[in-house]
Amino acid sequence: MLFKNPNATHAPYPVELAGVLNRETAQKSKQWLSSWPLLNANATPLCSMMGTAHALGIDMLWIKDESKRSKLGSFKALGAPNALINLILKHFPSLDAEKILLGEYREQLADFAVVSATDGNHGRALAAAAQSSGCPCTIVIHAQVSQEREDAIAEYGATMVRITGNYDESVEEADRIAKENGWIVVSDTSYEGYTEIPRDVMQGYGVMAAETAEQLEAQQQIPTHIILQGGVGGLAAGVFSYFWEQYSSNRPTFIVVEPSQANCLYQSAIQGKPASATGSVDSVMAGLACGETSKIAWEFLQPCVDFFALIDDEDAIDAMKQLAHGEHGDKPIVGGESGVAGLALLNKLAKQGQLKEIGINRESSVLVFNTEGATAPALFQELTGLTAQEILVKQVK
Structure with a gap:
């Protein structure tokens, strides 16, 4: 299913949005996070998938591979740690940002407790960052x-x-626990009266965009289309805002993809305001199984996302297998259930003859993000027939 957003504009990046998320702050986040030992020192690969591009009938397909970001296995390794650093600096302004995740202020942070709800990756990243800095979590x-x-x-x-409930109920429980104990919620979704920390999470995701922009510039390339996963909207807002500011009114076509049963952004686009999902929310794409739109993310997505799209679980599983087995002669990639959503959408639209509906043709250059690797190794092997290690061995042959 596709929905063309009537509110999308190709005007220059608005000043009021730049006051919330901008390239300068993304670069600052990149510098702060560079000292964290849990992150790999180099930028994650921007993989040229020429075989897949040919099969799709397009000129170029790039996959930004976040499975290589860190042992944490996903792009979330950028968001929660960046938010935690900003939060700590707000309460302890004399600390050196680049030393927080090195654990040099453990004694000062021993009672600085944080809490969050998660489907998996955000919570893992926050727990790791809290452990590194010395905060209870x-x-x-x-x-x-x-x-x-x-x-x-x-x-x-x-x-x-x-x-016993779903993700949105876990968000409510985290908020209750925080109020009861005087702790601080570090969430990647925003709600009434809670926007500052989700903003810092989104700004951390801008590090991916900053890296990708540099990699594309080195190739003297500009994508015609960028596809990002939905969820609550934070990833798409953090990355699209960077590229919107970078390319201004000449920005690429922006597309958001979600599971059919967790379609809160799709519904928000139809209603013209932050809305809830209409389905069960439960999906094999666990990181995208979100039922409520982040209000602060929607401020960025409503004016810039050209199309909202839905895929089914089987579409994602097929794309996982495709990447794992290196189909079409491309180098295999460890793409997790939520990570492959962009490729899954391209495959689905190509099969249905709908690529032209989002303006993709043989001259198009498309950028997608593999946002996670095998973050649930047993499930990954069950779905693809391979372990992550087997794929890594194939990558170096």
């Missing part, structure tokens, strides 16, 4: 979060709380 998970994902978060020393 509690993570709330919901009924659909697998034991495998819970264990991956607990590995970083977080106190785990599991509820």
